[in-house]
Amino acid sequence: MAEMGRQSVVLKYNNEDVENETLRSQYCNDTAPSVPNSSTPDVRSVLVTSVLNLEKLDTDLYRGKHYWIPSTQRLFGGEIISQALGAASETVTGQLSVHSLHCYFVRPGDPSVPVLYQVERTRDGRSFSVRSVKAIQHDKPILMCQASFHAHQPSPLAHQYTMPTVPPPEDLLTMEELVQQYASDHNLAERDRRALNKVLDPEVPLEIKPVNMPAFSRRIAIEPRKLLWVRAKGHIGEGDMRQHCCVAAYVSDYSFLGTAVLPYADFKPQFSASLDHAMWFHNSFRTDEWMLYEIDSSWAGHSRGLVHGRLWRQDGVLAASSAQEGLLRMVPSESKL
Numbered sequence: 001m002a003e004m005g006r007q008s009v010v011l012k013y014n015n016e017d018v019e020n021e022t023l024r025s026q027y028c029n030d031t032a033p034s035v036p037n038s039s040t041p042d043v044r045s046v047l048v049t050s051v052l053n054l055e056k057l058d059t060d061l062y063r064g065k066h067y068w069i070p071s072t073q074r075l076f077g078g079e080i081i082s083q084a085l086g087a088a089s090e091t092v093t094g095q096l097s098v099h100s101l102h103c104y105f106v107r108p109g110d111p112s113v114p115v116l117y118q119v120e121r122t123r124d125g126r127s128f129s130v131r132s133v134k135a136i137q138h139d140k141p142i143l144m145c146q147a148s149f150h151a152h153q154p155s156p157l158a159h160q161y162t163m164p165t166v167p168p169p170e171d172l173l174t175m176e177e178l179v180q181q182y183a184s185d186h187n188l189a190e191r192d193r194r195a196l197n198k199v200l201d202p203e204v205p206l207e208i209k210p211v212n213m214p215a216f217s218r219r220i221a222i223e224p225r226k227l228l229w230v231r232a233k234g235h236i237g238e239g240d241m242r243q244h245c246c247v248a249a250y251v252s253d254y255s256f257l258g259t260a261v262l263p264y265a266d267f268k269p270q271f272s273a274s275l276d277h278a279m280w281f282h283n284s285f286r287t288d289e290w291m292l293y294e295i296d297s298s299w300a301g302h303s304r305g306l307v308h309g310r311l312w313r314q315d316g317v318l319a320a321s322s323a324q325e326g327l328l329r330m331v332p333s334e335s336k337l
């Protein structure tokens, strides 16, 4: 088994009142910074206008349409989670915000038909509301999701890890630019050139700036860790935090599970799919502004891999955490499968 690098993280605890205040203002500021998405300030994100624009069919019953379909011709897990969370959010009234969600992907999503989202109002308490959402196609569940919403409750507890020190997005190349740079190498093997087309799908409604050069050709084993700046293409605006949480759910599944296979250059996934996905939302944020997605994998075995993610605001505030186990059926890299 490949040796995995351990990231060094520093915990900040608040033992003193003074420290408390500093930390709270530094890390738990509920007002997200508002730097406009300069590349596309006037164009609304399709994540809002299309993916999260659910059609209400009946009480607690919604229908979602598809936007980007991955080359696997199965629905993108992040799309289903974001729509399930969107449907759950529609049924929660008052000032409650989602704080966590837990999902199982039980069947592949069929891109040729829409998905129905049936929400069950599991419980409404004084501080928490819980919703169970069943995503359905062809009369069968494809995803089971539980989401919990919490009223704002101030607390003396406030700590978080420290954001990794990385170059700001302004200093980095986009995924498109990196691919162009890589493809300009005249010595590049034809199959590597073909593989690049899979990396770059202009339909993906996200802008990505990897902190480290991605392993496009996958000949070198590297530690199972990724750092990438990500934001929604187009404008979302300060608007409703619930929308940003749904978009974060979409973002959180992108490029996530692949992190677990980075140490295995001699093998490639013959079949991979997310099995479950969990998220925790900590602080307010804007997904149309650059956020750092820090991903690592703590374990792989038995044809499965476990990945963990942290989504950081550019000012160092931890916005959300995620975790996923996925199915990874591997074959030798040279295999034609």
Ligand SMILES: CC(C)(COP(=O)(O)OP(=O)(O)OC[C@H]1O[C@@H](n2cnc3c(N)ncnc32)[C@H](O)[C@@H]1OP(=O)(O)O)[C@@H](O)C(=O)NCCC(=O)NCCSC(=O)CCC(=O)O
Pocket (backbone or CB within 6 Å): 074, 075, 076, 077, 078, 105, 106, 107, 108, 109, 253, 254, 255, 256, 257, 258, 272, 273, 274, 275, 327, 329
């Ligand atoms: C995980 C599975 C596949 C469960 O698989 P099962 O094996 O129980 O189901 P199945 O219907 O019996 O088999 C499915 C296929 O696997 C094969 N199969 C079954 N068991 C096998 C085994 N032990 N070894 C090799 N192949 C096996 C079957 O022959 C079949 O292939 P054939 O089909 O050839 O007959 C299912 O629950 C599922 O599809 N869930 C949804 C996963 C998903 O869509 N996640 C979100 C998208 S993934 C994502 O978004 C990640 C994005 C990203 O990372 O970029």
